């Protein structure tokens with residue numbers, strides 16, 4: 001048992017004129033994550049603290065937030081590596097705050113929809129499945145593992161500056177289909193990719209790569225898409 | 235539906251690609267420039283020598299390529315920043331137009347100078 005301090009971003013637009021921080025002291029057990037501490041606060045100290053969580057297994061993507069300045073999943077971030085108190089918890093940057101740690105994710109989903117995140121292939125379906133070889137699958141570089149937590153997009157300065165920018169998560173999703181051997185959707189996606197708010201806003205800052213809790217590489221995916229758009233054009 | 239404006243000004247592949255190409259050209263021409271002036275030439279940077287050099291077709295060609303690459307690369311750099319941060323259409327088009335006019339003026343005066351230069 002160790003008492004740890006948490007400095008948490010609080011903002012309720014209905015009552016507060018501006019955001020503030022509130023510090024809580026929590027008796028933490030060894031092995032706890034940030035989410036365990038937040039739960040402890042919400043259940044036993046202050047029921048008004050608001051945040052999203054669901055699976056607490058790092059797979060639903062709802063608990064993404066900023067801890068000590070870096071984006072991550074609250075349910076995956078162990079307390080032990082944070083040696084200093086207080087541990088500062090903020091909502092995901094770049095999005096409008098609904099309340100406390102809950103942000104408006106609509107712009108994120110809208111960007112996702114713009115890249116048509118589904119398999120586009122008008123060919124008549126074959127007798128069995130549309131076959132993909134293991135080698136072709138490896139081309140996708142595990143991008144199918146994205147849980148849409150928005151840690152990457154929210155860490156991207158290009159997205160902070162241009163809220164219409166597709167952002168790393170949507171572009172990674174575009175990559176996931178564009179480099180899928182079974183997909184033929186390039187013509188349909190070209191316009192949103194080759195766009196002032198698309199691929200060319202990426203300046204390889206690489207925050208997304210560092211933010212991703214699943215170890216994915218949106219920056220690399222964007223590079224490959226940029227190459228594809230340029231080669232298809234000339 | 236304010237967000238609907240992502241369609242305008244679409245494209246950008248050419249500008250992006252050509253900025254990379256001019257970047258490569260700049261590495262070569264800048265190195266050449268630097269190496270020649272400070273080492274190969276033995277540091278002999280006199281009025282005489284420079285005018286002589288600028289009169290030869292080879293150096294005229296190199297400097298023309300250098301000029302066009304520099305102006306395009308720099309222009310695209312500024313336009314990149316404008317595209318990143320300026321989203322009000324009126325301000326945007328003013329800035330974009332200014333950058334283009336400036337680029338044109340710089341290119342034309344540069345080309346005229348280089349092409350017509352003689353060591354009289």
Ligand code: SF4
Pocket residue numbers: 145146147148149150151152153168169172211212213214215216218
């Ligand atoms: S790429 Fe990673 S950080 Fe971005 S949304 Fe997917 S899982 Fe989250």
Ligand code: FES
Pocket residue numbers: 052053054055056057058059060061062063064073074075076
């Ligand atoms: S609660 Fe599901 S990812 Fe953290």
